[in-house]
Amino acid sequence: MATLKRGREAVCFGRLAIARDKGKRPGCPASPIWIGPAARKKSTGQQVYEQFRQRLAAAYDQWGASRGTTPASFFDLMDQAIEFHSVLERAFPCDSVSGPFSGKAAVIGYWTALAESWEMLSSKTEAIVSEGDRVVWIGRVHWRHRRTLRTLETPKIDVWTVWQHRAIRYYEMVDSASYGRAIAAQEESVHQA
Structure with missing residues (x-):
């Protein structure tokens, strides 16, 4: 996992990157946000x-x-x-x-x-x-x-x-x-x- 700016954490699942809010709002569970294709080197x-x-x-x-x-x-x-x-x-x-x-x-x-x-x-x-x-x-x-x-x-x-x-x-x-x-x-x- 890579850490993104503004307290978001990215999780790579194959070709997609998912970011989760890290407690921005008290009492709210972390919600997934789609970011787009995961950055990777050209194979x-x-x-x-x-x-x-x-x-x-x-x-x-x-x-x-x-x-x-x-x-x-x-x-x-x-x-x-x-x-x-x-x-x-x-x-x-x-x-x-x-x-x-x-x-x-x-x-x-x-x-x-x-x-x-x-x-x-x-x-x-x-x-x-x-x-x-x-x-x-x-x-x-x-x-x-x-x-x-x-x-x-x-x-x-x-x-x-x-x-x-x-x-x-x-x-x-x-x-x-x-x-x-x-x-x-x-x-x-x-x-x-």
Whole structure:
């Protein structure tokens, strides 16, 4: 236990620090007050995630600067057995980029299909957040579909799960309704009915 200023005493329980008033008011029992994450040194595990976060930020920067033509930096971050998923899987199961993709070779196929189907107009990183074994990229992307020439401008969230310096799982979230309009899937299903 560490002693805090003003007569409070901190107790560390794993990741949280709890402070107890030391008799500030006569007759009142000590009451717990949440202070927040316990101060501790960065562990080796945290350093691994921070390094991964930095490498991921650089990969997104390169990818955005090249307008989606250089995904190789992402491949360096992936484990051979990565699981690649998207919110589009259920809505567009026959689409070549909707997934799921299992293994690095299949994921490289995803990036190939993406480049064949879409032209990136812009990509902007808004934040990269890490907690535990997850690193989350938050941003916006703007694409043009090569067949329909319609654009897709959407917020995008990518959740990367990391284990031993490598991404073992990826989950992508985009606006699926806008995606459907851009590939003209919604119109096609209306005409078929």
